Each structure stands twice: as structure tokens, then as C-alpha cells.
Amino acid sequence: MNPAQTVVGLVGTGVMGKSMAGHFMRAGYQVHLYNRTRSKAQDLLDQGAHWQESPGQLAQQCDVIITMVGFPSDVEEIYLGENGILQNAKPGSYVIDMTTSSPKLAKQIENEARSRGLFSLDAPVSGGDVGAREARLSIMVGGSRDAFDAVLPLFEKIGTNIVYQGEAGAGQHTKMCNQIAIASNMMGVVEALVYAEKSGLDPATVLKSIESGAAGSWSLSNLAPRMIAGNFAPGFYVKHFIKDMKIALQSAEEMNAKLPGLALAKSLYEQLAASGEEDSGTHALYKLISKL
Structure with missing residues (x-):
């Protein structure tokens, strides 16, 4: 064009x-x-x-x-x-x-x-x-x-x-696949950082070891440093992620597909939003998990 x-x-x-x-x-x-x-x-x-x-x-x-x-x-x-x-x-x-x-x-x-x-x-x-x-x-x-x-x-x-x-619709279905993968991965990234802190390790140093190995992901490399720095400004809003998960779960139900990991992630993010974090970035899940 x-x-x-x-x-x-x-x-x-x-x-x-x-x-x-x-x-x-x-x-x-x-x-x-x-x-x-x-x-x-x-x-x-x-x-x-x-x-x-x-x-x-x-x-x-x-x-x-x-x-x-x-x-x-x-x-x-x-x-x-x-x-x-x-x-x-x-x-x-x-x-x-x-x-x-x-x-x-x-x-x-x-x-x-x-x-x-x-x-x-x-x-x-x-x-x-x-x-x-x-x-x-x-x-x-x-x-x-x-x-x-x-x-x-x-x-x-x-x-x-x-x-x-x-x-038509194939782009949106593909995005649902993307969001499903992110949802469970984000739980893992957050829990890894919480575990590192509880064990007395420096999370930033731990990140150097694990982000380039089998655990590597976009969220680990790009959002874990923000979590460590306490920067929860939105690259993508919690409220919009909840919306995406609802769409994915509804579509999955229509196709008779079971997505237990996504259902868990949605419930955690809904707790996060209820605590006043709906306009924070999705990596603010760290705030919820670190206090459990």
C-alpha cells in the first residue's frame, strides 16, 4: 500500500x-x-x-x-x-x-x-x-x-x-492459544521469583542462570526484571488479560476442551483485580503470590 x-x-x-x-x-x-x-x-x-x-x-x-x-x-x-x-x-x-x-x-x-x-x-x-x-x-x-x-x-x-x-476468526483463535500459554507461564515465572527470595537467593542473579535455559520465555526475560524492580506499570492490563482468559475458556467449553491451568490462572488474576490491581500490568500477579 x-x-x-x-x-x-x-x-x-x-x-x-x-x-x-x-x-x-x-x-x-x-x-x-x-x-x-x-x-x-x-x-x-x-x-x-x-x-x-x-x-x-x-x-x-x-x-x-x-x-x-x-x-x-x-x-x-x-x-x-x-x-x-x-x-x-x-x-x-x-x-x-x-x-x-x-x-x-x-x-x-x-x-x-x-x-x-x-x-x-x-x-x-x-x-x-x-x-x-x-x-x-x-x-x-x-x-x-x-x-x-x-x-x-x-x-x-x-x-x-x-x-x-x-x-475469519483464525487470528483470534491463535491469540487465545498465545494467552493460554502466557497464563500458565506467568504463574511459573512469579512462583520461581518468590521461591528464589524465600530461599535467600538474589532473584536478579537467579534470573541470569535460568532465563537462557529450558525455563526461558518472553515473560521471564522481559517481565521478571520489572517484578524484581517493583515496576508494575502496564504493558498489558490485568483487566484485559482476565477478559482474554474468559474468551478462551468460553471458546474451549464450546469445543469441549478442558483447560485447568487457564482456569486456575483466571481465578488468581480475578483475586488480583479484586485487590485493586486491575489497571496494573499482568506481571503484578507477583504481588498476589508473594503474599500467599
């Missing part, structure tokens, strides 16, 4: 969306923005992004509309609600939901988009705030292969591991 000929719209300028919009702008794309709280987009507006008063107005101005919001209910309202994206997008436009959302909803959006002459992709991401900031996101994509091929140049501005997974 030629930056001189493609107008990109982004709905949602939070932890992830803000960095993504910045990458598109630096690549030369004209970028339009909508966010419920305009002040969160002010830095981007100061750099030359264009503000729109609603998702529908944004859709009217753009060739590619990308959404990165919080919950499936937000996605449904933005796409399918009155004066939403699908109702206002120009025929031939591409709509890309990068929120971690419901596979069922992704299929519903695809069906409605197709009926309106639009191309739809579900493309959730992994990599957190660091991956978004450094344009190293993993992007998992569902929808038509032709639509994927058309927008691949845009994906390449924000990610490095970009994989087409299959028909």
Missing part, C-alpha cells in the same frame, strides 16, 4: 495503539484518529494526525480502518453499532480489528463487511508495550488471503512476525 495513496484510520490510542499510529505516520501515511478520550491522542495530533469525532466519521475518511480497543463489547459497538465503522466505510475499504476479541464476533464482522463490499481481517497482536514501541509485534491474522496480502505492507510497519492463520 502506497503511503501517498492510502489513508489509515486508527480507533484506540492506548498503550498499543499510540505506538502503532506513530509508526504509520513515520512511514508517510496520513493517519486519522478516534479515541474516547481525545487527550490520549494529543501527542499524535500535535505530530500531524487528524482527529475524527466518531468511528463512523473516521471510516468515511479512510481506506484502511484499524481498531485496537479494550473488550469485545467495544468492538461490537464500534463495528456493528449505529453510525459504526461498517455502516460508514467506503466500499473496497479494509477493516482490521487488532483487539483481542471473540472468534465468533470476528466471523460476524466478516460476514457483515462482505455484504457491504468491505474487506475484514481479525489481526490480534502479541508483544506488549515494548513490541508495539519497537515495531516488533507478532500479528496473527484471520480473514481472506487476498485481504491479508493487500495490507501486509502496513503490518510490516508495526510487526516482524506476521502469520496468516486462515479464515
Whole structure:
């Protein structure tokens, strides 16, 4: 997609969306923005992004509309609600939901988009705030292969591991696999640090030994140092992780799959959120486990 000929719209300028919009702008794309709280987009507006008063107005101005919001209910309202994206997008436009959302909803959006002459992709991401900031996101994509091929140049501005997974909903199902793996791994990372402290070891020194061996993981290398430093600022919110786990468990139930590790992780994170940590990063699970 030629930056001189493609107008990109982004709905949602939070932890992830803000960095993504910045990458598109630096690549030369004209970028339009909508966010419920305009002040969160002010830095981007100061750099030359264009503000729109609603998702529908944004859709009217753009060739590619990308959404990165919080919950499936937000996605449904933005796409399918009155004066939403699908109702206002120009025929031939591409709509890309990068929120971690419901596979069922992704299929519903695809069906409605197709009926309106639009191309739809579900493309959730992994990599957190660091991956978004450094344009190293993993992007998992569902929808038509032709639509994927058309927008691949845009994906390449924000990610490095970009994989087409299959028909509508496949991107969201893949993200569920990602979140399931993270959930149990995070419990292990937290418990390893708590064990190190209780045994009188220096957790930072322990980390040097275990992060490059069989125990190695993204969470161990990137989030364990934050836990040790007492930095629980969100790269990904606890409340959004709970949402993801609920989606995964519901989808698993529909497929008659049992996920006991995920169920345990969800119960622990719900305790964490109830203690006032819902807006902390997912690695704040350390706070709960260290006090048990």
C-alpha cells in the first residue's frame, strides 16, 4: 500500500495503539484518529494526525480502518453499532480489528463487511508495550488471503512476525492459544521469583542462570526484571488479560476442551483485580503470590 495513496484510520490510542499510529505516520501515511478520550491522542495530533469525532466519521475518511480497543463489547459497538465503522466505510475499504476479541464476533464482522463490499481481517497482536514501541509485534491474522496480502505492507510497519492463520476468526483463535500459554507461564515465572527470595537467593542473579535455559520465555526475560524492580506499570492490563482468559475458556467449553491451568490462572488474576490491581500490568500477579 502506497503511503501517498492510502489513508489509515486508527480507533484506540492506548498503550498499543499510540505506538502503532506513530509508526504509520513515520512511514508517510496520513493517519486519522478516534479515541474516547481525545487527550490520549494529543501527542499524535500535535505530530500531524487528524482527529475524527466518531468511528463512523473516521471510516468515511479512510481506506484502511484499524481498531485496537479494550473488550469485545467495544468492538461490537464500534463495528456493528449505529453510525459504526461498517455502516460508514467506503466500499473496497479494509477493516482490521487488532483487539483481542471473540472468534465468533470476528466471523460476524466478516460476514457483515462482505455484504457491504468491505474487506475484514481479525489481526490480534502479541508483544506488549515494548513490541508495539519497537515495531516488533507478532500479528496473527484471520480473514481472506487476498485481504491479508493487500495490507501486509502496513503490518510490516508495526510487526516482524506476521502469520496468516486462515479464515475469519483464525487470528483470534491463535491469540487465545498465545494467552493460554502466557497464563500458565506467568504463574511459573512469579512462583520461581518468590521461591528464589524465600530461599535467600538474589532473584536478579537467579534470573541470569535460568532465563537462557529450558525455563526461558518472553515473560521471564522481559517481565521478571520489572517484578524484581517493583515496576508494575502496564504493558498489558490485568483487566484485559482476565477478559482474554474468559474468551478462551468460553471458546474451549464450546469445543469441549478442558483447560485447568487457564482456569486456575483466571481465578488468581480475578483475586488480583479484586485487590485493586486491575489497571496494573499482568506481571503484578507477583504481588498476589508473594503474599500467599
